[in-house]
Amino acid sequence: MNTIALDIVTPNGTVFHDDECEIVVVNSVQGELGIMAGHVPVVAALKIGVLRAKINGVTEMFAVTDGFCEIRPNKVTAFVQAAEFAKDIDTERAMEARDRAEALLQKLQDERVDDFEARTALLRATNRLNVAKGK
Structure with a gap:
């Protein structure tokens, strides 16, 4: 299966990185957006919500604030004010x-x-x- 890299970046630096995401789901201001390897390049504004990443069959969840994400065929970078792992909240x-x-x-x-x-x-x-x- 093709995978896509994910970086979650805040003003304090990278909060999360993984190269083996099966799918990344973000909440854009225009609705939920599922991103897989090979996605067309897009820049999307993000709203406060959950960012989900499926990695090796396990879904990781993050609480994120508003920001934007840059989507490329092999990488998603979410630039947000703050992000937390669900388990760390x-x-x-x-x-x-x-x-x-x-x-x-x-x-x-x-x-x-x-x-x-x-x-x-x-x-x-x-x-x-x-x-x-x-x-």
Whole structure:
């Protein structure tokens, strides 16, 4: 079976690399995108979500923030602000972040709070929890 390389890169450096991915699935702003070896070159904007990579029959899951990915026939490079392995997500910390974001959204009615920032924080926390649970 042909494989494709995957790099997940954050501002702090490479978080993940593997040369033997059977398929990589990303959440682009236009929908879910499955990428296999030989894919046509594309640059796609990514939204907060899960990035999945099937390697030797096992699916690895990562919680990623927004960014973009460069797709070439033999390699996918995801450039994101942050990425975490599903198994490394501290679910207690993510639940606390979700609760803080929800409380911040509740304050919107009473105070001037950055709506976009609050909604993005809630989306990130919820995504981390979903990825940690394997969703």
